[in-house]
Amino acid sequence: MADVTLYHWEPNANSGKPMLALMEKGVPFQSHYINMLEFDQHKPEYLAINPQGTIPAMTHGARVLTESTAIMEYVDEEFSGPELMPADAQDRWRIRWWMKFMDQWLGPSFSMIGWSTFVGPMVRQKPKEELEALIERIPLPERRRAWRKAMFGQFGEEELAESKRRVGFGIDRLEEELGKREYVGSDHYSLADINIFNSTYSLPLSHPHFASKERTPNIMRWLKTVYLRPAVQETWKMGKTDLAHRYSLIMEDI
Amino acid sequence: MATAILYHGEPNGPSLSVLAALAESGLDIECRSINLLKGERYTLPGAEQTLASDMAVEGEGPVLLKDGETMSEAVFLAQYFDDAAGSCGLQPKDAYAHWEMMMWCRQTTERLAPAVAYIGNLATSQSVVGAMDEAEFSAIAKSVFSDDLRERWQDLRDNRVDAAKLEDSKTKVAQFVERVEEKLADGREWLMGDFSIADLETFAWLRPMAALEAAAFKGKLRAAAWMERLEQRPCIKAALAHATVDDPSHAFAPGPEINRWG
Ligand SMILES: N[C@@H](CCC(=O)N[C@@H](CS)C(=O)NCC(=O)O)C(=O)O
Numbered sequence: 001m002a003d004v005t006l007y008h009w010e011p012n013a014n015s016g017k018p019m020l021a022l023m024e025k026g027v028p029f030q031s032h033y034i035n036m037l038e039f040d041q042h043k044p045e046y047l048a049i050n051p052q053g054t055i056p057a058m059t060h061g062a063r064v065l066t067e068s069t070a071i072m073e074y075v076d077e078e079f080s081g082p083e084l085m086p087a088d089a090q091d092r093w094r095i096r097w098w099m100k101f102m103d104q105w106l107g108p109s110f111s112m113i114g115w116s117t118f119v120g121p122m123v124r125q126k127p128k129e130e131l132e133a134l135i136e137r138i139p140l141p142e143r144r145r146a147w148r149k150a151m152f153g154q155f156g157e158e159e160l161a162e163s164k165r166r167v168g169f170g171i172d173r174l175e176e177e178l179g180k181r182e183y184v185g186s187d188h189y190s191l192a193d194i195n196i197f198n199s200t201y202s203l204p205l206s207h208p209h210f211a212s213k214e215r216t217p218n219i220m221r222w223l224k225t226v227y228l229r230p231a232v233q234e235t236w237k238m239g240k241t242d243l244a245h246r247y248s249l250i251m252e253d254i
Numbered sequence: 255m256a257t258a259i260l261y262h263g264e265p266n267g268p269s270l271s272v273l274a275a276l277a278e279s280g281l282d283i284e285c286r287s288i289n290l291l292k293g294e295r296y297t298l299p300g301a302e303q304t305l306a307s308d309m310a311v312e313g314e315g316p317v318l319l320k321d322g323e324t325m326s327e328a329v330f331l332a333q334y335f336d337d338a339a340g341s342c343g344l345q346p347k348d349a350y351a352h353w354e355m356m357m358w359c360r361q362t363t364e365r366l367a368p369a370v371a372y373i374g375n376l377a378t379s380q381s382v383v384g385a386m387d388e389a390e391f392s393a394i395a396k397s398v399f400s401d402d403l404r405e406r407w408q409d410l411r412d413n414r415v416d417a418a419k420l421e422d423s424k425t426k427v428a429q430f431v432e433r434v435e436e437k438l439a440d441g442r443e444w445l446m447g448d449f450s451i452a453d454l455e456t457f458a459w460l461r462p463m464a465a466l467e468a469a470a471f472k473g474k475l476r477a478a479a480w481m482e483r484l485e486q487r488p489c490i491k492a493a494l495a496h497a498t499v500d501d502p503s504h505a506f507a508p509g510p511e512i513n514r515w516g
Contacts, residue, residue, distance in 0.1 A: 063350055070356040077349035089337035090320060096330040097306050104311045104364060108515035146516035159514065165401070173305060 004029040007049060008056045009036045010243050011235045013107070014068040015056045016198035019238065021072040021191065023231035025081035029058075031238060037122055042137040053139045069099050072191045086188045094185035095192040098177070102196050106170035109163035110199055114206075116160060120150035171203065171210045171219070178218035189226075197226045204250050213254065220254050227251040258283050258320040261298055263290035264505030265493045267370065268315035268328035271458035273493035275332035275451065279339040283318070287498055290314040290507035291379055293394035298324065308399035312363065313371065313406065314507035328458070329359045332451045344451050351446055358445065358452045362459065364513065366430045369423035370459045371509025375410055376420070377466050378504040383411045406508040419512055427463050428470040431477050434460070438476040443483065457484045462503040 006022065006029050008015035022029050034040040034055050042053045050057040050066050058065045060078070065071045076084040085092055123131070131151045138144040149155050174196065177184060184192040201223055203211035213220050226232060227248075236244035260276060260283050262269040269290075276283060288294035295307060295317055302322035310326035318325040318334070325331060336344040346352045383391070391411055398404040408414075434456060437445050445452045460481065464471060471478060484490050499505060 060350075065350075065353055065357075067357045067360055070353050070360060073356055074349050074353035077352060089334050090323075090325070092337055093325055093330050093334040094306075096333065097325075097327055100311055100327060100330070100363075101309060103360075105309070108513070111515055140516065142513060142516040162402075162514075173309070176305075 003061050005032055005059045006030070006056060007032045007034050007046065007058070009034050009041075010239050010241055011198070012202070012243065013110070013199050014054075016235065017068040017195055018056050018058055018071045018075060020194045020198065020231060020235045021075045021084060023235050024084060024194070024229075025075055025079045027075065027079045027081065033240060035240075037119070039134050039137070042134070042139070047139065051139060053137075053143070069103055069191070069195060072194065076191060084189075084191050084194070086186045086190060088186070091186035091188070091190075095190050098185045098192045099195045101170075102199060106166060107199055109166040109170070112155060112159065112163045113167065115146065115150040116153070116155045120153055123151055124153070167207060168210050171200075171207070171216060174200070175216045175219050178222045183222070189229075193222075193226055197223070197232075201227065201247055201251070204254070205247065224251060224254045227254075258318060260285045260316060260318050261288050261295065262286070262316040262496065263288060263314070263507065264499055264502040265496050266462055266502045266505045267367070267374075267458055267509065268312055270461065270490075270493050270502070271328045271451075271454040272316045272318075272331045273496055274454050274458070274487075274489040275328075275335050275344055277489040277492035278344055278454075279335035279342045281335055281339050285496060287496060291382060291505075293397050296397035296399070304399070311510055312367065313403055313509040313511075315509075327363075329363060329451060329455055332454060336451070343449065344454075346446060346448060346450060351448075355446050355450050355452045359455050362430075362452070362455050363510065365426050366456070366459050368510040368512045369426035369430075370463055371506065372419060372423045372512060373427065373466055374462055374504075374506040375508060376413075376415060377506075379506045380410055380413055383407070384413055386411070402511060403508060406511065410508055423512070424467060424470075427460075427467050430456070431460065431463075431470045431474050434477045434480065435474045438480055444480075453480075453484060454489075457481060457490070462506075465503065 004022065004027060006018055008019055008031065010016070011019050034046060036055065040046060041055050047053055049059070049064060052066065056068055056071065058071050065074055072084070085095065135144055135147055135151070138147060181187050183189050184196050200219070204220070211219055236248065260272070262273055262285060265273050273285065276285070295314060298317065298319055300322060301319055301324050304324045307317045307324035307326045312327055315326060315328055316331065318331055325334065332344055336342055341347070346355055395404055395407055398407055434445065444450065445456060464481065494502065
């Protein structure tokens with residue numbers, strides 16, 4: 001009996017990581033959808049699970065786990081099913097390196113651009129007092145600042161330009177990496193692919209000038225390979241917005 | 255292992271934790287001391303694939319050169335030693351304890367390390383980098399591959415101090431000491447129960463703060479006893495023996511950036 005509950009939003013970025021890892025391992029889990037655009041992640045019920053007020057979080061019996069990349073390593077080690085980390089020590093190191101590069105260098109730039117162009121405008125409709133009250137509830141001070149910028153469109157030109165630079169740079173490095181190896185960091189499908197796929201499958205649509213069949217053939221080859229995995233198909237069905245559907249059209253076209 | 259060489263700075267921060275992890279693993283890897291504050295990490299002989307050291311999130315840290323590839327990031331190098339040694343006790347075997355160690359280390363590298371690097375560089379390395387002659391500094395700056403890391407070098411040279419970041423860094427150091435104190439509240443000897451990379455990584459970044467941010471440690475008796483236990487541990491002594499200066503806790507070079515998102 002797995003007895004796993006996952007608190008997640010759409011199958012992308014951080015939420016998508018444990019969703020897809022659980023699917024790949026064949027671990028049944030209860031899905032608890034947290035609507036990020038309704039700020040479910042800052043409601044008392046959820047803060048009781050993860051006081052940081054970020055998603056995802058996972059419970060396994062009495063255990064509560066946070067930090068999406070570390071959750072994936074747990075899922076891989078705790079449950080039987082296909083290995084999602086190769087045996088070679090240097091490959092394992094490389095996989096962890098790429099996941100950190102995504103989580104702590106490239107990912108935040110994706111987030112900033114995504115929040116300024118997509119998330120911000122979606123939540124801006126609400127009255128200002130309501131938005132202020134929503135900000136009040138956010139536990140992490142740095143997140144309070146980020147949400148304020150997103151809600152009121154206050155990202156600076158300089159920081160957005162820096163994020164765009166990083167996205168362009170990061171995509172080029174990923175393209176080189178996938179020219180050297182079949183998958184990210186090794187020749188085996190692994191947690192690094194799950195991690196990075198969840199933050200890059202939207203690229204051909206969101207950043208077509210950076211990622212395209214002509215410009216980044218290796219990334220496109222890899223995106224398509226990962227996309228065709230049954231676990232991805234299953235995971236994408238769990239989305240409640242039309243996000244995954246829109247991207248599946250792009251994938252079919254690659 | 256004969257083909258691997260560990261290039262490290264003075265045993266402080268990431269170089270301290272990696273040298274200690276290596277000693278703990280018992281692996282026979284040659285160690286060579288380099289001066290990170292002279293940009294020596296960018297001119298390693300035989301380095302062919304350098305993405306991992308050029309773009310290390312942790313900034314100027316140790317590099318393991320293996321088969322032409324420059325391996326970086328202190329926590330992952332420690333995990334690599336543990337994996338390569340066939341589990342030498344640096345990582346818990348139980349999946350949940352292992353998760354907790356990785357979660358803890360992630361938060362150490364994301365919150366504590368940038369704060370310590372900010373405070374430490376200003377306190378100890380600003381005067382050195384600021385006093386370099388133009389030719390020397392621009393040669394180093396030119397060799398730094400990452401644009402944002404180069405900017406941190408330049409900020410240090412120009413003594414550009416962001417008061418809010420400095421304040422925030424001090425708060426984060428104090429919060430982390432508090433967190434260590436709480437973790438040890440049940441009388442455990444090591445952070446994760448058994449000794450692990452979490453102890454090495456946390457200690458390596460907190461050690462230089464004992465003098466620079468003494469107030470953060472005031473009344474934190476369990477944390478102080480834990481620091482002392484580490485200080486006495488043979489792997490830490492072995493790591494500190496690699497120092498080429500009197501007080502390696504003053505050795506800093508531009509480190510990880512302070513979280514620009516959230
Ligand atoms: N380091 C955490 C970050 C989690 C995180 O920031 N998740 C985002 C969604 S991808 C979130 O919760 N955003 C909503 C918020 O901060 O209010 C992890 O990897 O799990």
